[in-house]
Amino acid sequence: MIGFMFRRLLWMAVTLWVVFTISFFLMRSVPGGPFDRERALEPEIKKNIEKRYNLDKPLIQQYFIELGNVCRGDLGYSFRLGDYTVNQVIAEGLPISVALGVLALIFATSLGLIAGVTSAVFRGTWTDVTLMLIATLGIALPNFVIAGICIILFVFKLPIFPAGGWGDFNQLLLPAFCLGAPYAAYVARIARTSMLDVLSQDHIRTARAKGVGPVRVVIVHALRGALLPVVSFLGPAVAGILTGSLVVEQIFAIPGLGSHFVQAALQRDYTLAMGLVLLYTVLLYVMNWIVDLSYAVLDPRVELE
Amino acid sequence: MSSDIAKPIAAVALPRQPTKGMSLSQDAWRRLRKNRVAMLSLAVLVIICLLAFLTPLLPLQAPDFAQTELQYAEPVASPFWLHTFKLDEEAIARTPKLVEKLQSELVTLEKNFAAARDKSDEEYHTARDALRRREAEIQDTIQAPYRKLGFPNLGGLSRSLVRTRYALFGDRSINSLCGRDVLGRDTLSRLFWGARISLLVGLVATIVSLVIGVTYGAVSGYCGGWIDDAMMRFVDVLYSVPFIFVVIFLLTILGEERIADELAYWGIDRITVFFLVVGAIYWLTMARVVRGQVMSLKHELFVEAARSLGASQTRIIFLHLMPNLLSVVLVYLTLTIPRVMLFEAFLSFLGLGVEPPDVSWGLLANEGIKVITPVKIYWWLILFPSIALGSTLLALNFLGDGVRDALDPRLRDG
Numbered sequence: 078m079i080g081f082m083f084r085r086l087l088w089m090a091v092t093l094w095v096v097f098t099i100s101f102f103l104m105r106s107v108p109g110g111p112f113d114r115e116r117a118l119e120p121e122i123k124k125n126i127e128k129r130y131n132l133d134k135p136l137i138q139q140y141f142i143e144l145g146n147v148c149r150g151d152l153g154y155s156f157r158l159g160d161y162t163v164n165q166v167i168a169e170g171l172p173i174s175v176a177l178g179v180l181a182l183i184f185a186t187s188l189g190l191i192a193g194v195t196s197a198v199f200r201g202t203w204t205d206v207t208l209m210l211i212a213t214l215g216i217a218l219p220n221f222v223i224a225g226i227c228i229i230l231f232v233f234k235l236p237i238f239p240a241g242g243w244g245d246f247n248q249l250l251l252p253a254f255c256l257g258a259p260y261a262a263y264v265a266r267i268a269r270t271s272m273l274d275v276l277s278q279d280h281i282r283t284a285r286a287k288g289v290g291p292v293r294v295v296i297v298h299a300l301r302g303a304l305l306p307v308v309s310f311l312g313p314a315v316a317g318i319l320t321g322s323l324v325v326e327q328i329f330a331i332p333g334l335g336s337h338f339v340q341a342a343l344q345r346d347y348t349l350a351m352g353l354v355l356l357y358t359v360l361l362y363v364m365n366w367i368v369d370l371s372y373a374v375l376d377p378r379v380e381l382e
Numbered sequence: 383m384s385s386d387i388a389k390p391i392a393a394v395a396l397p398r399q400p401t402k403g404m405s406l407s408q409d410a411w412r413r414l415r416k417n418r419v420a421m422l423s424l425a426v427l428v429i430i431c432l433l434a435f436l437t438p439l440l441p442l443q444a445p446d447f448a449q450t451e452l453q454y455a456e457p458v459a460s461p462f463w464l465h466t467f468k469l470d471e472e473a474i475a476r477t478p479k480l481v482e483k484l485q486s487e488l489v490t491l492e493k494n495f496a497a498a499r500d501k502s503d504e505e506y507h508t509a510r511d512a513l514r515r516r517e518a519e520i521q522d523t524i525q526a527p528y529r530k531l532g533f534p535n536l537g538g539l540s541r542s543l544v545r546t547r548y549a550l551f552g553d554r555s556i557n558s559l560c561g562r563d564v565l566g567r568d569t570l571s572r573l574f575w576g577a578r579i580s581l582l583v584g585l586v587a588t589i590v591s592l593v594i595g596v597t598y599g600a601v602s603g604y605c606g607g608w609i610d611d612a613m614m615r616f617v618d619v620l621y622s623v624p625f626i627f628v629v630i631f632l633l634t635i636l637g638e639e640r641i642a643d644e645l646a647y648w649g650i651d652r653i654t655v656f657f658l659v660v661g662a663i664y665w666l667t668m669a670r671v672v673r674g675q676v677m678s679l680k681h682e683l684f685v686e687a688a689r690s691l692g693a694s695q696t697r698i699i700f701l702h703l704m705p706n707l708l709s710v711v712l713v714y715l716t717l718t719i720p721r722v723m724l725f726e727a728f729l730s731f732l733g734l735g736v737e738p739p740d741v742s743w744g745l746l747a748n749e750g751i752k753v754i755t756p757v758k759i760y761w762w763l764i765l766f767p768s769i770a771l772g773s774t775l776l777a778l779n780f781l782g783d784g785v786r787d788a789l790d791p792r793l794r795d796g
Binding site for chain 2: 088091092095096100103104213214216217218219221222224225226228229233316319320323324327328338339342343345350351353354357358360361
């Protein structure tokens with residue numbers, strides 16, 4: 078167990094190092110410095126700026142300075158956002174993105190599980206067919222399309238939710254739903270298959286034969302076994318929700334990390350973009366790690382090696 | 383003729399054998415044909431692909447023809463035909479001569495450039511720039527009559543299709559059934575032209591990922607041992623990188639003006655970069671799946687037989703193992719295409735994918751969502767791109783599920 082955690086940590090470090098190194102050299106290979114403007118800067122000013130960002134030293138030395146800084150958790154200054162350091166940007170954006178992501182994940186799992194279990198229990202009926210059709214639609218439609226339709230319906234036609242922005246809980250619901258919807262669809266399909274699988278097993282028949290009620294059979298006896306594939310899907314789901322937040326934050330004008338990342342990419346703010354890539358790598362690793370651990374908790378037969 | 387005669391004879395001469403075996407693909411096709419949803423999806427997809435391919439032939443308005451006085455015009459169906467499409471055939475007839483003249487000058491410029499290679503940097507750059515400018519000029523001369531109407535840069539085939547269309551339909555073009563956008567461009571024709579890019583990206587990027595993934599997986603699985611270990615470790619590391627962010631980062635750097643110029647000169651435009659980059663992400667799962675299949679196949683008797691006959695490693699991998707991977711690869715392929723298309727739409731939506739004057743469905747949806755205001759919703763700008771993208775992706779998903787069920791009933795999962 079401890080060995081497993083330790084090895085995971087080691088691989089995370091290796092991955093981060095690879096990502097850092099590749100993006101560092103890519104960044105530096107771009108012709109023209111980040112401070113090339115329409116109007117050339119005064120040589121003194123340029124020198125000062127380059128000194129601040131360590132751009133006046135040889136490349137290898139820059140690399141090790143930056144690597145040392147990153148190891149200490151200092152991601153440097155943002156190229157474009159004035160006096161902000163990358164860490165400050167993250168400190169402001171991360172809580173927002175995490176709140177959005179967690180709510181989306183809750184939507185995805187709860188809606189998906191309910192739909193999946195229902196359609197497995199009522200297999201072959203119209204309920205089943207309709208739910209699965211909706212699920213396939215949810216998988217097929219990109220989340221910006223879902224978001225566009227939701228905005229038209231719930232903001233303009235039926236003014237229930239605000240169109241965007243950030244602050245109170247109401248502003249969070251619609252984006253979180255749009256972000257979670259495709260993953261709810263996946264969860265529903267996975268839950269349906271695994272539930273059907275479990276429901277045909279012997280212990281369920283035994284439970285029914287003993288006279289356990291249908292609701293109890295499904296919730297207590299079957300659900301736990303059916304959860305495993307759903308849990309193993311949560312790793313990719315988290316990755317997808319992180320990605321989807323790029324679009325959803327953009328549409329709903331939420332000042333989270335996703336919109337910062339897109340802005341950084343569009344405005345060629347390399348330090349900020351790289352810092353966020355590193356952060357997302359760590360997030361993804363940690364989430365996968367948690368998923369693996371919870372897998373072991375749900376199924377005692379699983380051994381972490 | 384001979385086959386017509388041979389058929390009935392063969393039918394008589396060979397009595398029907400009740401035990402006639404069915405190949406895997408025949409069996410799968412039979413099962414797929416029974417799946418009505420999948421067949422319907424297949425039909426829809428074939429129609430969409432045909433329409434996309436024949437877009438220049440259809441009597442649509444030109445996709446980039448701006449009419450600002452018609453900004454945000456609502457969908458109209460009457461009159462059905464507009465008589466505004468006027469192709470300047472004389473100008474087209476004139477171009478070959480102009481191009482020929484420019485081409486002859488190009489030869490001397492190329493010679494100059496070759497000679498300048500050994501000289502100073504400055505001379506080299508001047509010669510190169512002169513060469514490039516002339517090449518651009520030739521391209522401009524060819525495209526000018528079409529561009530005037532509002533077409534993007536067209537290839538040779540598309541140009542002749544446009545000319546055929548003019549011969550067939552004359553100056554007629556369908557009125558804007560799907561409304562117009564901020565520049566008064568016709569949404570219907572932009573949808574059709576966008577389909578070309580969206581579908582092309584889906585196909586080509588998937589093929590790129592296919593080639594990388596199958597080769598990598600087959601080599602890794604076949605070699606086994608430490609090579610396999612190392613190769614799969616590498617895949618594991620890549621798996622845990624949040625790739626989309628890295629891709630965006632890469633596209634940003636490759637989109638830097640000077641790099642883009644340099645790449646464009648080598649014939650690598652943004653869309654090609656895009657194919658490669660997207661293909662480069664989606665090969666991971668393919669590599670894993672193929673590796674597993676190869677590992678189970680490589681101890682089969684027919685591989686031993688091939689080896690004992692002295693077949694080389696490459697021959698065994700590409701000739702004996704690959705055909706047996708077909709079903710797995712096909713299943714994965716049909717599931718990858720919609721994902722790639724979704725990804726293209728996603729990036730174009732963020733403004734990092736396809737760039738104007740090219741259009742794709744993702745870009746169109748983006749344009750639609752951008753102009754949502756509390757005052758007025760231009761619903762047609764959101765609805766129609768969404769329907770196009772959604773129905774194609776839905777059909778692809780249904781077909782993918784159907785193919786998976788048909789080829790490998792064991793693979794049924796979420």
